[in-house]
Amino acid sequence: MSLSTALNIAQSSLFNLSRQTSVVSNNISNAGNENYVRRSAALESMNPGVRFVSVRRHADVELFRSSIQSSANFEAQNTLHSHINGLKSSIIGANGELSVSSHLTAFHNALQVYSASPSDGLLGEAAVNSAKDLVRRLNDAANAIQSTRTSVDAEIGANVDRLNSLLSDFYEANKEITKGTIAGTDVSNALDRRDTLIKEISKIVPVSTIQRANNDLVLMSNGATLFETTPRDVTFTPQTAYGPSTVGNLVRIDGIPVDAGTGANTTAKGSLAALLQVRDTVTVDLQNQLDEVARGLIDTFAERDPSGGGLPALAGLFTYPGGPGVPAAGTVVQGLALTISVNSLFDPAQGGDPALLRDGGANGAGYIENTSGAASFADRLIRYNEALDAPIAFDATAGIGSSKSLVAFAADSLGWLEGYRASANEAAITKQALAVQLNEALISESGVNLDEEMSRLLDLENTFEASARLIRAVDQMLQDLLAAVR
């Protein structure tokens, strides 16, 4: 072994030190970046001395996969939960003050008070006004549901656009990685970026990855190909506005439609499936329930032939554009809650007479029950009052039973949404806990520990000092040798 070899080794050590220092400083500067995976410089001993080989990236593939899965689950649940919360506050209100159920109770009470003093026209007016409040509430709730559907549809559109742009970013990152891997350069930064993109994509749709040669990745989502060498098209056409009968368009990934999630503890993974669930099932069920309440009101307050003769039942206090015929029993009429109104013949604000409620006859003389015009005729009002508590047939597709009273149906509709919200909330808490825990584990495993980097820096300083001393020693020895020769 010659002195020049020793010098070379020391030199190469210095060179490696600078590379190692740069890795350490890179780690330190990214200590606060949760998408950064810590690196270490892997050294390989060679003769003579030490040669710098490569930068090792401490990625934990298994943990990463479970983390993105749990975050897809949480994202879906959270999306569902926040939309259910929104629906609750616009349809029920914080303490039920906006609910159709509480407005129905108020109307019921107004009827009771009117039935106790049928001769008091003001009480009749109060009952009709209360009916108008109820109808307005039904209209507003139905409108709120449709505007929720419209905004969810727009959100789906925004998600699809974002997904497409993420995929095209993914294409760039993936290309850089495969090229770099083939060329043998350090692709750690590009790998970080690609992993970050996968995290983002999995918040929208569930992602599974297939690793191919040269670090090339294929992205799949529930059997549909998201990315394979090039990004696949995710297509969707938003609707500009929603009505009760509007059917939203499908989201397709590479031609395969994305399925909506089901259940309050949703099966959806990723926000897209949860949004589809809100748009196509939750709001549609709610709308059906409101429509059934509206149909129940029209039916209960319809005018029937008081003599039991052959006159058909015709819409009374509550009517709708399809009136005066009464909608078929036990079948939901789409959009009825949106179009139900108080018959202007009863409405004093439109020149109508609330006493028609007491006497009947809005549809002609054949329907007058109080033929003598007696002022304190209460039979009809009492019958209406009791009809609100009597079971009637509802469409089972509304999801809350088929035979119950209108009052109970309206209360159950509220209970249905609250139950859905409570389960969605509980599931969101569980899924969030898992997602947070896994994310923490991932960050903990692949993140930077500053103390470790500092101690590594100390090591490097010492090595540097030793190498420098070695060079000085060799230099001294060479000088001594040369002096001896001189």
Added chain:
Amino acid sequence: MKISHVSTLSLSQSLRHSISRMQSEMASTQKMVATGRVDDSGLALGAGSSRLISLRGDQNRILAIIDTNHMAITRMSASQDAIGQVIVRAQDILESMASGMSQNTDPAIVVQSAKAALGDTLNVLNTSLHGDFIFSGINSDSRAVADYETGPAKAAFDAAFLGFFGFTKNDPAAELIDEPTMRTFLDTVVEPLFLGAGWNTNISAASDEGILSRITLSQTAVTSVSANESGFRKTVMATVIVSELFDGNLSANALNAVADKSTELSGEAVADLSELQGRTGLVEEQLDRANSRLQSQADLLEGYADSLEAIDPYEASTRLTSLLTQIETSYALTARIQQLSLMRFMV
């Protein structure tokens, strides 16, 4: 090599997460302590929220029925009172007939007291409450009975007299009417005018049908008394025949028949009205019972609804205290851990 690795970021992040979780929990616990109810009843009850809103709705309806029952109770006690006054009038007639016949009182005085009794009776029958005539049945917007003197009833009586006897009661010929003829006239001609169809054509606008009220969630009751009740008709007829016929040119024998009939009628009227008072009392009692039942039902519902939402205040406040301690510890820990860095020891 190291066995496990922990990054600096995860250390600080987990602390942040737990602090924010505890803080949000504290906000809701604080609200629970302040209100004594769950923070968000929808989340706490879930699908059971329908029970809560049903209970509250039922409670509201029951309270509304209690209110409306109070109106019916007022109407019934006003009716009760009025019936009592009519009974007194009928008894007055009985008395004045008895004394009038025995002591040969001046017929003019008898007529005057009969007229006063008639006016009082009709007046009482037209009692109104909040603008409703309480004895009109369901026709509560019209006066129960018309005035006798100015209404069609007097004309009908005079016409009946003329039709039966062929002359008016002031005609000199009227003196010749004997007791049995007068009795026949009263039984066959005058009686239908008051106890028969004539009552509704000439005097009463009331309907036989009483006001129906829903007195509990499932029960209805008739909560008014009609002016068409037989007791009222008999009282009116007893006073009318006296005030009309004692006024005329009739013989003592004929007047005897009138007095007999009047005594008979007012006696029956007192009995009928007492029975009516009893019936009214029964309805009043029914309303009272319904109300106390409804009130206890409403209290029960209130209790149920409250218990659905209620929380244990002691548990909530101890939870709040322990949360406070936890958060404080967490703050102290965060500060300590943030200081824990190799940097501080490297100079």
